[in-house]
Amino acid sequence: MMLTDRTPCEISVAAADEVRRLNECTVRTGAYPYPTDVHHTIGALAGLLEQLPRSLHQLAAGLNSIDPEHLAVYADPPTPVQRQADFASELGQAIAAVERACAHLRRAQHTAAELVYTGPVPGI
Secondary structure, eight states, X not given: OOOXXXXXXXXXXXXXHHHHHHHHHHTSTTSOXXXXXXXXXXXXXXXXXXXXXXXXXXXXXXXXXXXXXXXXXXXXXXXXXXXXXXXXXXXXXXXXXXHHHHHHXXXXXXXXXXXXXXXXXXXX
16 A cells, blocks of 8 residues: 555545546447446446445544534534534445445446457457
């Protein structure tokens, strides 16, 4: 595992940029010439999602580690502690949704693995 000088925010922005690049690449016809291309792409995306719950848990821990004396809320009430609890609740629901999405992606990946290309092979 390689450590980085980039912040979590910078890394998450870069990850989002890469997903946007993937969207731009895959919008074109023929982006996936073979079923194995789909299988490997969806496998990599499932792998990404499998890592996301841990990142989200650590994000929550990071917010909770900020000294309460250094937190305020724009409109009182609620208190910063209540906002942290609300954040944790929403994050918990997001983590559960990501885990469900990942399970669906893995099932889709296994389904794609059953497809075999039988068409012409370029250059042969």
